[in-house]
Amino acid sequence: MNEGPQLHARNIGYAISNVMSFNWNLTYQPVDSLFQDKNINYTDGSKWMNPPISLIPMMQVNRLYAAYVGINLPFRKLKIYTGLRVEKNLQSLDGFDENGAP
Numbered sequence: 001m002n003e004g005p006q007l008h009a010r011n012i013g014y015a016i017s018n019v020m021s022f023n024w025n026l027t028y029q030p031v032d033s034l035f036q037d038k039n040i041n042y043t044d045g046s047k048w049m050n051p052p053i054s055l056i057p058m059m060q061v062n063r064l065y066a067a068y069v070g071i072n073l074p075f076r077k078l079k080i081y082t083g084l085r086v087e088k089n090l091q092s093l094d095g096f097d098e099n100g101a102p
Contacts, residue, residue: 015049017042063090 014035016022023044026034039045070083096102 013049014040014046017045017047058096059092059094061090061092064088 021044023039026039026045029039033039034046040047065088066085068083068085070081073080073082094102
């Protein structure tokens with residue numbers, strides 16, 4: 001049950017390039033056509049966005065508890081093997097702002 005090392009995430013996304021000339025019909029397009037090269041531009045499309053705070057500290061923890069019990073049941077000429085598996089998985093991802101606050 002170790003806590004993982006402190007990680008850093010980079011916040012990257014898409015934003016409207018120019019509000020005045022943006023093609024608002026793009027917002028009704030399916031995702032696979034919305035992010036085509038022709039729609040990523042600085043006039044009527046979207047652009048890559050990288051906010052000034054590009055590294056966001058995070059702490060990641062994953063704990064997996066699992067158990068399995070099996071039994072072999074001979075039934076006349078047939079053999080039945082059955083079992084039960086139980087799992088509990090806890091994942092947490094804690095992010096912090098530029099001041100270190102959660």
